[in-house]
Amino acid sequence: MVAANGDSTIDIEGPLKELGDIYADIGVIVDQLVEEEAALHAKYELKKVDLYKKRQAVIDKIPGFWHTCAITYLQSIDIERSASTPVNYKIVFKFAENPYFTNSELAKEFDFSDKGSIKVVNSSIDWKEGKNLTASPAKTEGEEDSDNFTENEDTSFFCWFNDENGSDLADMIANDLFPLALMYFTGSAENSDDDDELPVFDELDQNDVEEEIEASDDAVSDEETEDAPVTKRSKRT
The missing domain is CATH 1.20.5 (Single alpha-helices involved in coiled-coils or other helix-helix interfaces)
Known part of the structure; x- marks a missing residue:
């Protein structure tokens, strides 16, 4: 040159x-x-564990706190970190009884110890009959298969538990939504200048889900979908 x-x-x-x-x-x-x-x-997140437990005790006094921050029927989120390697963590979601699955708790665990790969362990969701929100809708002609729910904004949040990775969303939950839960509840997170686009969960509203299921019955036999897309999020570091 x-x-x-x-x-x-x-x-x-x-x-x-x-x-x-x-x-x-x-x-x-x-x-x-x-x-x-x-x-x-x-x-330093590990140092906050006891304070987060105190916070949850207060959150329990506020009806629908996590519903407003995240999704319906969600009662609490907890981040369990390894004391020896706190960069590894498990995200634990606790749910109230609901019409969709029998699990009271769902978890997704991430091990970043091997720099070349991420080890992920997903909870298995025990769906109630006919209520599987991750059931794939009928594909349109020419549509390609995808097993990564983050590629499709119209995919249920719960498909994340079928994803062999999903670390971008995990990072958002563990390092943004969880520590800044009060900001998400009050809506002040949306006005923060820290990021150009702060990620916010769309609500998993029971009525919206049921309406979407009813509307799809004629087009897709025995398949039910959720009208609660997860907004694509910018990763915080």
Whole structure:
């Protein structure tokens, strides 16, 4: 590659390669920074465990708190972190009795110990007969298969428990929604200047779900869907 310099040209391929090597080295340092920031954040989140337990005791006095922050029938969210490696965590959702599944608790666990991969353990949802909100609707002609619910805004939140990854949403819940729950409840999170687009759960409203199920009966036999898309979220670091 050459560059013009007045009436002459200069071969800049060598300098560009040198710059590329320098930026590659800078990238390594940036990656280290991101990892250390994540580890430090997780360490201090672990220190808040007792305060979060006190917070939940107060939240229990506010009807529909987590409904407003997240989804109907949700009673509490808890983040369980490993004391030895707090960057690893389990998100535990506790639900009231509801018309859709029998589980009182659903969890998704993430192990980031291996930098090359993420280990994920999902709860199995015990759906009540005819109430599976993750049942796939009929595909339109030419529509491609996808097993990643984040690619489709019209997919039920509960498909996340079928996702072998889902770490972007997990990061939002563990490091944004959970610590800033009061801001989400009051709506002040939506006006925050911290992010260009703060993620907010769309409500899983029972009436909306049932209306969507009834509307789809004629088109899709024995298949029920949820009219509660999860908004695509920008990841916070």
